[in-house]
Amino acid sequence: MKTGELIKYLEDWAPKEAAWERDNVGIQIGSRNKELKNILICLELNRDVVSEAIKKKCNFIFTHHPLIFTPLKKLEFDKDNLIEKIIIHGLTVYSAHTNLDFTKGGVSFALAKKLNLQNIEFLQNADSNRVKIVVFAPEESVDTLSEKLFETGAGIIGEYSKCSFRLKGEGTFRGSENSNPVIGKKGSFEKVSEMRLELIAERWLLPKILDVIDRHHPYETPAFDIYPLKNENENFGAGCIGNLPAEMTPSDFYEHVKKSLRLESFRYSKGNQKKIHKVAVCGGSGSELLGRAIASGADAFITADIKYHTFHDALDKIHLIDAGHYETEVVVLDEVKKRIEKFINDKKIKVYKYTRSTNPIKFYKHKGDK
Structure with missing residues (x-):
C-alpha cells in the first residue's frame, strides 16, 4: 500500500x-x-x-x-x-488539524464519547459551503449517472448517503448542423422523456462532479444547473452536544470529567444548574462557542484556553470547564x-x-x- x-x-x-x-x-x-x-x-x-x-x-x-x-x-x-x-x-x-476538528467523528466527537455522552451531534453546524447540482438526463441513464455522482461524495445529508431527488419530465432541443445528437436527428426539433436529478454536495467536490457529468452523461452537451445553498451544513461543524446517561450533581460531574480525561486538575466556574444532563464540548480552543452552548440548553460546557472574562460571562449561567488544550484533543x-x-x-x-x-x-x- x-x-x-x-x-x-x-x-x-x-x-x-x-x-x-x-x-x-x-x-x-x-x-x-x-x-x-x-x-x-x-x-x-x-x-x-x-x-x-x-x-x-x-x-x-x-x-x-x-x-x-x-x-x-x-x-x-x-x-x-x-x-x-x-x-x-x-x-x-x-x-x-482544523479539518479533523470540524469533521463528524473528529476531535469533539471523540471528546464527547470519552465523557460517555449519548445522542451526540454538532454544537454548531458549519456555515453554508454546499451546492445543489441539478442534472437533466434520459430516464434510462439516470441510475448509472447518479451512482457515479454518489461516488464523488455527493448526496450525503447527515447520517444518510446516496440522497437525491428525481422528477420525470419532458426535455426539448434542436441540434445545429454541427451537432451530433445521441437522440434524434440534427436540425430536428426533438421531445425526449427525461429525469431531473438533484443532489447536494460540498462545494469543493464540484471539480469531481463536473468531471463525472462530462464523462458519464450520454448527451453531447449535458444540461445541468449549480445552485449555491444557504443551509447550514449538517455534515461538518464545531463542537458537540449530547446527554449523559443519567443526571449528575455538579460535584459528581466534575469528578466524572477528571477521571474520564485523566486530569490532575482543571479550571471551572459554576452555573446555576443543580443537576447536569446536557453537556456541550469542544476540543481545543472553543470559548467562542459559549453563547451557542448556553442557547442550546447545555448545563455544562467543556473546552480549553478559556480567558478570565469568559468565565465571568458563564458565571451562574452554565458550568464552564477548562480541561486543557492537550487533554481535550489527545x-x-x-x-x-x-x-x-x-x-x-x-x-x-x-x-x-x-x-x-x-x-x-x-x-x-x-x-x-x-
Missing part, C-alpha cells in the same frame, strides 16, 4: 477543504508514492516522537497539530535538526488509530500511538514534585 492511499482515505473522512482557511493541513514533509511501512500517531511532532517513529520502523507519522504552520524562509540544517532528521530517514509527516488519537487499522487491514503494517505526552504544560504542586 502506498502512503497516498492512506492519505486519500484520511481526506475522504476529514477533507482538507473543511479546514480553517489559514490552516496548513495535509502533507508537511514526504511523499505520496512510498510503500507504507509502520505508522505512528501523535498530537504534535517533536524530536522524541521522530525518534520513536524511527525506532519502531515507521515511515508515516500522523499529527493533529501541523509541523509547519507559517511559511519557511530557509532550511538551514544544524545539529539534531528535526526536518533534516525526517528527510534523512525518509519519513512522511501528515497533519489533519482523545482523538484512539479514533484515528482505530480507523487507520480498519482501513489498512494488514497485520504486517503496525499502527502505533505515541507512548509519551507532548504536553508542555506541567502543574506545580509543591517543592520536590516534578
